[in-house]
Amino acid sequence: MRSRQLVAGLVLAAAFVAVSIQNWAGNDLSLKAIEQLLVFALPLAGIYALAATGLVVVYSTTGVFNFAQGAIGMLAAFVYWQLKVQWGWSTWIAVTVTVFVLAPLFGILLERAVMRHLAGQDLVIQLMVTVGLLLGFVGIAVTIWDPNVGHSVPAFFPEQGFQIAGVVLTWHRFIALCVALALVVGLRFLLYSTRAGIAMRAVVDNRSLAALNGVSAQQVSMFAWALGSSLAALAGVLIANETDMSALGSLTLATLVPAFAAAAVGRMRSLPLTYLGALVLALLQQFASLFLSFGGRWAQVPNRIPEIMLFAVLLMRPAANLRFARLTATRRHARVAKPRSAAAGLVVLVFAIALVGTLLSSANLARLDEGIGLALVALSLVPLTGWAGQVSFAPLAFAGVGAAAFAHWGGTQGHPWALLFGALAAAPVGAVLSLIAGRLQGLYLGLATFAFAYFTGDVILNQPFAFNGQSLTTPRPTWFGISFNSDRAYLVLLSIAFALVAFLLVALRNSAWGRRLVAMRDSEAAAATVGVNLFETKIAVFALSAAIAGLGGGFLAMFYGHTASNAFDALVGLALVLQIVVGGVALVTGAVFAGVFRLPIQILQDHWDSKWIRGLQQIAPGFAALGIIQSPDGAVVAIADGFAPLIPGRTSERAERAKRTRERRAAARAREAKIPQLGLTEPFTAETIGEIERRLGIASELAAGRR
Amino acid sequence: MSRLAVSDVSVRFGGLLAVDGANFSVESGSVIGLIGPNGAGKTTLFNVITGLQTPSAGSVTLDDRDLRRAKPYKRARLGIARTFQRLEAFGSLTVRENVLVAAEMRKRWATTRYDAGIVADKILARVGITALAEARCEQLPTGSARLVELARALAVDPRILLLDEPSSGLDEDETDALGALLVALARDGLGVLLVEHDMPLVMTTCDYIHVLDFGRVIAQGTPTQVQTDAEVQRAYLGSKATM
Structure with a gap:
C-alpha cells in the first residue's frame, strides 16, 4: 500500500501546485515573506496542536472520539470572557481558573456523568452523544451569552509584541506558541516519568491487561478527560481573540476541525505526528491567506482548508481490515416491520399528519411541512446507518445536491420528474463518496463524510452548476390539476411522498438485500465469507441513501420556494443526523421523530417566549442524545415500549x-x-x-x- | 473432487512468526483435523485460507487455482466456507435469516435455480436447530450460535468447510451429534478441515490429522498414528499425557 500512498501524495502535491499557480495573488515568494508566513503560522499551529492533543489523549485512552472538544473550548472562551471582561478579574487569575480549575472539573463531570457509560457502546452511539453535547453546549452558550451582544476577548498584553521579519509577533501569539512547546515537554514528562502517565500508556496499549495489573481504567479515564478538557479550554481561550465570538458555531469549529485534521495525521495516537499535522495545516492556511486569492465561486475555499486536509489525510490511510463482530452485545429490540403492517401504519401516519395539519396555526403548519421534508431526508440514513452500519454526517449535503439538480432540470418550472432527476443526480455523488471513502471504516468514514458535508455545503453547492451563490426559484407544483401551493396541501403531498419512500424501505429491509445489509453491519468478516461483496454493497447503499436524500432535497426546495445553498448547512445536517439517531436510526418512524422533534419546543416558544425556551431548541436535541445511552434503539422504540401494554396483543x-x-x-x-x-x-x-x-x-x- | 492445498504458508506479525511454512491439503470426502495448543496458528491459517489475512509467504490453491488475488467473498464463491472461533453470527438477525443470507447469496453464482427459503429450512433441520429458527442470534447460548454458524456455512454449498472449534459450548450429546453430522457431510463429498480441542471428537471423526505447534506442522497421520507419535505427546500434550 506504500505505492498507493506515494501516488496519493504526488496527486495532492500536484493539485496544491496547480491551485497555487491558478490563484496566485501576486506577492513575491521572498525569504522575508516566508519568514512572515512562519511568524503567523507557528502560533496558530500551537493552538491547533493543543486542541488536537486533547482529542488524541482522550481518544487513545478511552476510545471515545470527542466531537464536543471544540465546544468545550468555546464554553471556556466565554467563561474566560465572563471572568475577565464582565467581572474584571485579572488575566492570569481568569486564565488559571478557567483552564486549570473549571475545565478539568468539567471534564471529570462529563466523564462521570456521561462518557463512562459510553465504553463498549456502538460507535454511532458514542459519536452521537458527543455530537449531541457539541450542539447542547452551543445552545447553552447562545442562551447565556446573547450572540447579538458583542463579546470580544482582549489579547494577553494587547497591542504589544516584538518585531520579527518586519511583522509584529504579538505577545498573545508568542504565548500560544510557547504554551504549545511547553506542552510537548510536559506531556513527554507526564507520559514517561509519572505514574499516571505510565498508567495511561498501559491503558492505551491494552486496557484489560492494564486493569489486571492494578491500573484503574476509570481513574485513567477521568484523568484523560480532565486533561483533554483543559487542553480544549486552553485552545479555546487562545483562539477566542483571533475569531469572531458572536458566531458561536464558527468559534466552536475554529479549533475542532483543525484538531480533527491534525489528529488524523497522527492516526489518533501519535503526538509528534499530530503536532506535525497542526503545523502543516497552519502553514497551508497562512500560505493561502498571504499568497493566494480566491474569488467568486471559490471564495469559501480558504475557510475550508481544514476540511480539505482532513479528507485528504483520511484518504491516505491504508485500507481498514475487515471488521469482526463486536464482543459487546448490542441491545437491539426493534421489531422488523413486515411490509403489510408497515403499509397500514404509514396510511395511518399520512392521515394523522394531515389531521394535525388542520389543527395547527399557519406558522406551525409551515414548520411541520419543513419537518416532514427533513424527515424525508433523514430517511436516507435508515438503510445506510441503521441497517448497514455506515456512519454518515452528509445527508443534508446530498439533499443540497438533489435540490440543485432538481432546480436546474425542471424544478423551476414545477415539473414532477425534476424530483427524480434530483434523486438520480445525488445517487452517483453518493456512490463516488463511497468509492473514495469506502475503504475507511467507522470513525474515519464518519470524519470523511463530515469533511465532505462541509466542503459540499460551502464550495460545491456554490458552483455555477449548482446554486451559484444565489437563490433559485423552486415553486410548489400543480400536478393532475391539483395545486399544492398552500402549506396544507403541500403537507399532504409531503407526507404521501414520505410514506411511499418509507414503505419501499420497509419492503427492502425484508428482502434479501436488506438482510445482507444488516449482516454486513453485524460482522463484515462473516458476511465476506458467505460471499457478500462488501465493496459493491457499500457503494450501492451509499448511492441509495444519497438518492433518498436527493429526493428529499427536491421536496425541501419546493417547500422553501426560493432555495440557496445555506439551506443545506452542514451544522444543520449534523443536528438532523443526531435527531434521527435519537429517534431510532434503524426505523422509518425514527425519521419522523427527527423531522418533528423541534416542533413542540417551537410551539412552546410561541406561547411563552423566554431566552431559555429559545435556547431549548438547540439544547434539547443535544441533551436528548444522552437518552440513547440508555435506549440505543432510539426514542421511538422506548416510547413504543412504554405504550405497548395499552395495545391489545402486544407486550412491552x-x-x-x-x-x-x-x-x-x-x-x-x-x-x-x-x-x-x-x-x-x-x-x-x-x-x-x-x-x-x-x-x-x-x-x-x-x-x-x-x- | 476438490482439493484445497496450503503450501509453505508463513504469517509474520511483527516479530512473531505465527505460521511457519505450513503444508497440508484437504480433499473432498474427508475430515481433516488440525490440532495444536493455543496460539499454534490454527485460526491464523483459517484466516489465510479464507482471505482475511494475507500470508507473508506461501500460497493457497483450490483445485490448482492460486487464490492469492482472490478476495474473501471470491473464495466463498469458489466454495470455501468457514465458522469462527470467536462467534461471528449476525447477531441482530434470526437464526433462519442468518442461514437465509448465505443461501440467498449463493444464488448469485449457483448454476441451478432454487428457493433459498426451502434450502435454509432443510439446512436448519440437518444441523438440528429448526426449533431455534425464529430466535435472534445474539440471545443464543454459545453452543447454539456455533451451530448457526455451521448452518450458515453449509448454506453457501461449500466444497471445503473450515470449522474453528465448533464443539466448544456444546454438551457431550450435542458434540456426538456434531461428529456424526461431520462424518455424514464428508460422506456426501464435502472436504472438512476441523480445528478442535475436543480430542475424542477429533479422533472419532477425522480421517487424517495435522498437528501444529508454534506455527509449524510437527506431525501428521491417521488418528492412531498421531496418538502414538512421541513428538506430539511431548509438544502438545505434555510428556506424561495420554490420549
Whole structure:
C-alpha cells in the first residue's frame, strides 16, 4: 500500500501546485515573506496542536472520539470572557481558573456523568452523544451569552509584541506558541516519568491487561478527560481573540476541525505526528491567506482548508481490515416491520399528519411541512446507518445536491420528474463518496463524510452548476390539476411522498438485500465469507441513501420556494443526523421523530417566549442524545415500549424480558425438582433416553450409530 | 473432487512468526483435523485460507487455482466456507435469516435455480436447530450460535468447510451429534478441515490429522498414528499425557 500512498501524495502535491499557480495573488515568494508566513503560522499551529492533543489523549485512552472538544473550548472562551471582561478579574487569575480549575472539573463531570457509560457502546452511539453535547453546549452558550451582544476577548498584553521579519509577533501569539512547546515537554514528562502517565500508556496499549495489573481504567479515564478538557479550554481561550465570538458555531469549529485534521495525521495516537499535522495545516492556511486569492465561486475555499486536509489525510490511510463482530452485545429490540403492517401504519401516519395539519396555526403548519421534508431526508440514513452500519454526517449535503439538480432540470418550472432527476443526480455523488471513502471504516468514514458535508455545503453547492451563490426559484407544483401551493396541501403531498419512500424501505429491509445489509453491519468478516461483496454493497447503499436524500432535497426546495445553498448547512445536517439517531436510526418512524422533534419546543416558544425556551431548541436535541445511552434503539422504540401494554396483543419488551427471566427461573426450579426422579432414584429407561435425545434434537445418524 | 492445498504458508506479525511454512491439503470426502495448543496458528491459517489475512509467504490453491488475488467473498464463491472461533453470527438477525443470507447469496453464482427459503429450512433441520429458527442470534447460548454458524456455512454449498472449534459450548450429546453430522457431510463429498480441542471428537471423526505447534506442522497421520507419535505427546500434550 506504500505505492498507493506515494501516488496519493504526488496527486495532492500536484493539485496544491496547480491551485497555487491558478490563484496566485501576486506577492513575491521572498525569504522575508516566508519568514512572515512562519511568524503567523507557528502560533496558530500551537493552538491547533493543543486542541488536537486533547482529542488524541482522550481518544487513545478511552476510545471515545470527542466531537464536543471544540465546544468545550468555546464554553471556556466565554467563561474566560465572563471572568475577565464582565467581572474584571485579572488575566492570569481568569486564565488559571478557567483552564486549570473549571475545565478539568468539567471534564471529570462529563466523564462521570456521561462518557463512562459510553465504553463498549456502538460507535454511532458514542459519536452521537458527543455530537449531541457539541450542539447542547452551543445552545447553552447562545442562551447565556446573547450572540447579538458583542463579546470580544482582549489579547494577553494587547497591542504589544516584538518585531520579527518586519511583522509584529504579538505577545498573545508568542504565548500560544510557547504554551504549545511547553506542552510537548510536559506531556513527554507526564507520559514517561509519572505514574499516571505510565498508567495511561498501559491503558492505551491494552486496557484489560492494564486493569489486571492494578491500573484503574476509570481513574485513567477521568484523568484523560480532565486533561483533554483543559487542553480544549486552553485552545479555546487562545483562539477566542483571533475569531469572531458572536458566531458561536464558527468559534466552536475554529479549533475542532483543525484538531480533527491534525489528529488524523497522527492516526489518533501519535503526538509528534499530530503536532506535525497542526503545523502543516497552519502553514497551508497562512500560505493561502498571504499568497493566494480566491474569488467568486471559490471564495469559501480558504475557510475550508481544514476540511480539505482532513479528507485528504483520511484518504491516505491504508485500507481498514475487515471488521469482526463486536464482543459487546448490542441491545437491539426493534421489531422488523413486515411490509403489510408497515403499509397500514404509514396510511395511518399520512392521515394523522394531515389531521394535525388542520389543527395547527399557519406558522406551525409551515414548520411541520419543513419537518416532514427533513424527515424525508433523514430517511436516507435508515438503510445506510441503521441497517448497514455506515456512519454518515452528509445527508443534508446530498439533499443540497438533489435540490440543485432538481432546480436546474425542471424544478423551476414545477415539473414532477425534476424530483427524480434530483434523486438520480445525488445517487452517483453518493456512490463516488463511497468509492473514495469506502475503504475507511467507522470513525474515519464518519470524519470523511463530515469533511465532505462541509466542503459540499460551502464550495460545491456554490458552483455555477449548482446554486451559484444565489437563490433559485423552486415553486410548489400543480400536478393532475391539483395545486399544492398552500402549506396544507403541500403537507399532504409531503407526507404521501414520505410514506411511499418509507414503505419501499420497509419492503427492502425484508428482502434479501436488506438482510445482507444488516449482516454486513453485524460482522463484515462473516458476511465476506458467505460471499457478500462488501465493496459493491457499500457503494450501492451509499448511492441509495444519497438518492433518498436527493429526493428529499427536491421536496425541501419546493417547500422553501426560493432555495440557496445555506439551506443545506452542514451544522444543520449534523443536528438532523443526531435527531434521527435519537429517534431510532434503524426505523422509518425514527425519521419522523427527527423531522418533528423541534416542533413542540417551537410551539412552546410561541406561547411563552423566554431566552431559555429559545435556547431549548438547540439544547434539547443535544441533551436528548444522552437518552440513547440508555435506549440505543432510539426514542421511538422506548416510547413504543412504554405504550405497548395499552395495545391489545402486544407486550412491552421490558415486560417480555421479565417474563422470560421468570420462566427461566421456574424452569430451573422444575429441573432441580425433577433430578431425584431421573436416574438418581430410578434408572433411566430406553424411553427416557429416547425422549432426552428427541428434546435435545440429536441427529438421527447418531441415534442410528448408537443402536 | 476438490482439493484445497496450503503450501509453505508463513504469517509474520511483527516479530512473531505465527505460521511457519505450513503444508497440508484437504480433499473432498474427508475430515481433516488440525490440532495444536493455543496460539499454534490454527485460526491464523483459517484466516489465510479464507482471505482475511494475507500470508507473508506461501500460497493457497483450490483445485490448482492460486487464490492469492482472490478476495474473501471470491473464495466463498469458489466454495470455501468457514465458522469462527470467536462467534461471528449476525447477531441482530434470526437464526433462519442468518442461514437465509448465505443461501440467498449463493444464488448469485449457483448454476441451478432454487428457493433459498426451502434450502435454509432443510439446512436448519440437518444441523438440528429448526426449533431455534425464529430466535435472534445474539440471545443464543454459545453452543447454539456455533451451530448457526455451521448452518450458515453449509448454506453457501461449500466444497471445503473450515470449522474453528465448533464443539466448544456444546454438551457431550450435542458434540456426538456434531461428529456424526461431520462424518455424514464428508460422506456426501464435502472436504472438512476441523480445528478442535475436543480430542475424542477429533479422533472419532477425522480421517487424517495435522498437528501444529508454534506455527509449524510437527506431525501428521491417521488418528492412531498421531496418538502414538512421541513428538506430539511431548509438544502438545505434555510428556506424561495420554490420549
